Amino acid sequence: MKKQIKFIISVLSFVLFSYQTFSQSTITGIGIAGHNGGPIGNYVGWQNANPLWFRTNDATNSRNRMIITDGAFGPNTGQIAMGNNLPNNFAPTARLHLHQDVASNNFISFTHIGVGATATDGFRIGITNVGFAELRQQENLPIIFYENDNSMFTLPI
Numbered sequence: 329m330k331k332q333i334k335f336i337i338s339v340l341s342f343v344l345f346s347y348q349t350f351s352q353s354t355i356t357g358i359g360i361a362g363h364n365g366g367p368i369g370n371y372v373g374w375q376n377a378n379p380l381w382f383r384t385n386d387a388t389n390s391r392n393r394m395i396i397t398d399g400a401f402g403p404n405t406g407q408i409a410m411g412n413n414l415p416n417n418f419a420p421t422a423r424l425h426l427h428q429d430v431a432s433n434n435f436i437s438f439t440h441i442g443v444g445a446t447a448t449d450g451f452r453i454g455i456t457n458v459g460f461a462e463l464r465q466q467e468n469l470p471i472i473f474y475e476n477d478n479s480m481f482t483l484p485i
Contacts, residue, residue: 377398378398379395379396379397379398380395380396381394381395382394382395391412391413392411392413392414392415392416392418393410393411393412393413393414394408394409394410394411394414395408395409395414395418395420396408397419397420406423407420407421407422407423407424407425408420408423408424408425409424409425409426409427410424410425410426410427411426411427411428411429412428412429412430413429414427414429415429426454431457431458432457433454433455433456433457434454434455435452435453435454435455435462435464436452436453436454437449437450437451437452438450438451438452439451443467448466449466449467450466450467451463451464451465451466451467451471452464452466465483470482470483470484471483
């Protein structure tokens with residue numbers, strides 16, 4: 329019985345030591361408040377300046393879907409990139425950067441329950457497969473431009 333207790337204590341000690349040792353430079357803080365000097369509350373992140381990658385896998389490939397760069401306080405840090413397959417050395421060039429690894433349409437869509445949520449609903453901003461920039465009002469409604477909270481120009485329907 330004493331051998332079994334010693335074995336259990338040894339295993340628990342190893343697990344706790346390993347977690348403490350490796351968590352200093354790996355993803356930490358899932359559901360842990362104030363772990364290793366990190367923020368109070370639930371968070372997911374690194375304890376160093378490495379980017380945080382999100383990947384998905386299919387049967388043969390791992391695809392980089394999103395990266396968040398380090399969260400320092402400078403104007404060129406804390407950037408987010410999303411794409412269908414970001415290269416491993418990808419570095420976002422804006423606060424929010426959408427990237428395709430092929431020449432195809434790349435849009436952000438804005439929808440709500442009143443206009444629907446299909447590919448032909450709402451308002452879209454993006455770039456076409458040949459590089460044209462587009463603002464697409466996909467509803468039978470105007471586009472209104474504001475300045476200083478005043479309507480300045482309306483594109484009629």
